[in-house]
Amino acid sequence: MSNVLAVLEQRDGTLRKVSHEVVTGARRLADGLGGTVEALVLGAGAVRGTDALGSFGADTVVTATNPAFARYAPEGFTQAVAERAKASGFGAVVFAASATGKDLAPRVAATLGVALAADATDVAVEGGKVVVTRPIYAGKALLKVKLTTQPAVVSLRPNVFTPVERPKAGAAQAVSVDAPAGRVTVKEIKAAEAGALDVAEAPIVISGGRGLKEPANFKLLEELARAFGGKAAVGASRAVVDAGWRPHADQVGQTGKTVSPSLYIAVGISGAIQHLAGMRTSKTIVAINKDKDAPIFKVADYGIVGDLFEIVPKLAEEIRKLHG
Amino acid sequence: MKIAVCIKRVADSETRVKIGPDGKSLDEAGVKFVLNPYDEFAVEEALRRKEAAGAGEIAVIALGPAAAQETIRTALAMGADRGVLLQADRVPADGLETAKALAAELKAGGWDLILFGKMAIDDYNHQVGPMVAELLGLPCVTSIGHLELAGRKGVAEREVEGGLEVVEFPLPVVLTADKGLNEPRYPALKGIMAAKKKPLEVKAATFGPGGVEVLAMLPPPARQEGRIVGEGAAAVPELIRLLREEAKVL
Numbered sequence: 001m002s003n004v005l006a007v008l009e010q011r012d013g014t015l016r017k018v019s020h021e022v023v024t025g026a027r028r029l030a031d032g033l034g035g036t037v038e039a040l041v042l043g044a045g046a047v048r049g050t051d052a053l054g055s056f057g058a059d060t061v062v063t064a065t066n067p068a069f070a071r072y073a074p075e076g077f078t079q080a081v082a083e084r085a086k087a088s089g090f091g092a093v094v095f096a097a098s099a100t101g102k103d104l105a106p107r108v109a110a111t112l113g114v115a116l117a118a119d120a121t122d123v124a125v126e127g128g129k130v131v132v133t134r135p136i137y138a139g140k141a142l143l144k145v146k147l148t149t150q151p152a153v154v155s156l157r158p159n160v161f162t163p164v165e166r167p168k169a170g171a172a173q174a175v176s177v178d179a180p181a182g183r184v185t186v187k188e189i190k191a192a193e194a195g196a197l198d199v200a201e202a203p204i205v206i207s208g209g210r211g212l213k214e215p216a217n218f219k220l221l222e223e224l225a226r227a228f229g230g231k232a233a234v235g236a237s238r239a240v241v242d243a244g245w246r247p248h249a250d251q252v253g254q255t256g257k258t259v260s261p262s263l264y265i266a267v268g269i270s271g272a273i274q275h276l277a278g279m280r281t282s283k284t285i286v287a288i289n290k291d292k293d294a295p296i297f298k299v300a301d302y303g304i305v306g307d308l309f310e311i312v313p314k315l316a317e318e319i320r321k322l323h324g
Numbered sequence: 325m326k327i328a329v330c331i332k333r334v335a336d337s338e339t340r341v342k343i344g345p346d347g348k349s350l351d352e353a354g355v356k357f358v359l360n361p362y363d364e365f366a367v368e369e370a371l372r373r374k375e376a377a378g379a380g381e382i383a384v385i386a387l388g389p390a391a392a393q394e395t396i397r398t399a400l401a402m403g404a405d406r407g408v409l410l411q412a413d414r415v416p417a418d419g420l421e422t423a424k425a426l427a428a429e430l431k432a433g434g435w436d437l438i439l440f441g442k443m444a445i446d447d448y449n450h451q452v453g454p455m456v457a458e459l460l461g462l463p464c465v466t467s468i469g470h471l472e473l474a475g476r477k478g479v480a481e482r483e484v485e486g487g488l489e490v491v492e493f494p495l496p497v498v499l500t501a502d503k504g505l506n507e508p509r510y511p512a513l514k515g516i517m518a519a520k521k522k523p524l525e526v527k528a529a530t531f532g533p534g535g536v537e538v539l540a541m542l543p544p545p546a547r548q549e550g551r552i553v554g555e556g557a558a559a560v561p562e563l564i565r566l567l568r569e570e571a572k573v574l
């Protein structure tokens with residue numbers, strides 16, 4: 001029997017949504033290993049949203065507080081998580097493969113001297129060992145690996161592990177920890193536009209490409225995103241990012257972000273292999289393109305052939321009706 | 325300014341992935357190999373920092389097969405001063421083993437900067453840079469898209485969900501490069517000629533079994549054959565119906 005540590009994330013004192021996915025993945029491993037899930041969140045004080053974690057599968061919730069933990073502090077977080085992982089002899093430690101998790105998980109694994117399987121799209125326990133499936137070669141193949149060192153350290157690709165609710169309350173616990181301030185300090189977070197969802201995390205992503213013709217036309221996609229009522233983010237192909245129409249933060253693809261929303265709508269994007277690398281694990285893909293032979297239609301579940309300037313406004317109108 | 329850059333030889337992103345007969349690795353027949361694109365940003369940044377400092381040394385280090393000498397020559401042609409190949413038939417599946425081998429090589433170097441790509445485009449491991457930093461006990465900032473250095477201090481920016489983190493750090497430091505950090509130069513003919521004469525040391529790499537056992541390499545789950553719903557705005561109501569009733573995403 002071994003227990004699983006789920007390392008969660010907060011921003012400005014509120015638990016981030018990806019944390020539910022981490023608890024869900026950790027629960028799956030804990031069930032396979034016959035153990036419990038301890039959810040660990042680091043913050044400057046109490047973190048909002050931790051009370052709901054029990055219903056996603058956490059048996060205990062530990063909030064490790066330190067004044068230096070208001071923001072992500074790489075060295076302090078590494079030490080706090082590694083010490084927690086060591087102290088209780090966990091069988092697995094689970095992170096989100098978010099910006100923070102991609103930074104933190106390898107540091108913790110190296111500190112513990114164990115392997116990390118990053119960006120998992122599936123986890124399981126086989127013969128008492130953690131088995132992870134993860135995309136490689138820009139999603140053109142999957143690698144199935146067994147982790148043989150303990151604890152098994154895993155980071156989960158955002159949006160893949162659909163939170164599963166189970167009615168069971170976890171026991172909350174607050175611990176204050178000592179941690180070095182660290183040599184590396186986050187001075188500031190320059191926030192993107194208020195309320196804007198990040199493409200890597202939004203449940204719906206609408207991406208535009210060169211077919212939009214000019215930067216101002218992205219307002220069509222922004223209107224469509226708004227029609228979805230705050231659940232959608234606007235992404236972009238590299239062609240339009242390189243042209244300076246959209247910020248790099250919005251780029252989807254091999255040299256941009258990897259997204260796995262439940263709905264991905266590609267508008268005026270041809271579907272180059274490097275673009276597909278970033279979005280092919282989306283649950284449902286819709287393509288709108290005037291060229292019926294565009295490669296994007298090969299990965300799209302549903303396609304509409306035609307002029308985006310007619311189709312997108314109509315789509316926004318119909319979605320608004322739905323949410324009416 | 326003494327700068328080390330860790331570079332990896334990877335299959336080009338255009339590669340058609342064919343799974344080898346062992347069912348666990350890439351069939352390399354006909355595959356074109358290149359310098360990992362994120363490592364190009366790291367090499368370029370090293371060159372600019374050395375140019376700005378007016379003096380210094382840039383070493384590039386790769387762990388890989390004998391053919392990785394070509395990858396090292398590419399970085400030397402861009403302008404790096406010398407190369408080290410830690411030669412091994414295969415690159416370990418466990419990123420920590422790669423990190424240990426690189427850390428052992430870097431340990432006594434007295435580097436001001438140790439640069440990496442944020443990830444290798446073959447294994448998508450996203451880990452070797454920060455692992456080396458931990459092993460060497462150095463501060464580290466990952467996935468940087470902007471860098472400023474002044475004396476023994478630096479400020480970097482990295483993208484996080486919904487914003488940019490502005491991070492301060494002291495030197496020596498380990499940094500991993502994201503796209504946007506700079507525009508890598510193409511090696512000029514003169515650089516390519518000069519690279520042939522630059523020192524390239526080859527050593528045998530040593531690493532342990534690691535904690536990652538590859539069970540299988542599999543094709544991505546086949547997406548169900550998609551369908552064209554229709555043409556033009558007239559097809560929108562049918563699309564909405566399918567998204568609600570069939571895909572159940574609305």
Ligand SMILES: Cc1cc2nc3c(=O)[nH]c(=O)nc-3n(C[C@H](O)[C@H](O)[C@H](O)COP(=O)(O)OP(=O)(O)OC[C@H]3O[C@@H](n4cnc5c(N)ncnc54)[C@H](O)[C@@H]3O)c2cc1C
Binds near residue numbers: 212240361
């Ligand atoms: C190393 C490397 C890394 C890369 N990384 C990325 C990456 O991360 N992300 C990425 O996206 N790309 C990446 N690329 C670039 C990629 O190869 C393509 O060049 C790029 O994705 C093309 O962008 P696009 O689809 O917007 O433009 P195009 O290929 O020009 O496609 C525009 C599409 O719009 C359609 N269109 C035009 N007008 C209309 C209209 N009125 N209505 C409907 N449709 C219309 C056209 O039919 C066409 O299919 C990378 C390339 C390399 C070499």
Ligand SMILES: Nc1ncnc2c1ncn2[C@@H]1O[C@H](COP(=O)(O)O)[C@@H](O)[C@H]1O
Binds near residue numbers: 387426439450452
């Ligand atoms: N075999 C290797 N040799 C040299 N550097 C490497 C090697 N593997 C990874 N790296 C470095 O570590 C970075 C991250 O790689 P990875 O963790 O494999 O995604 C790469 O961009 C390189 O800078």
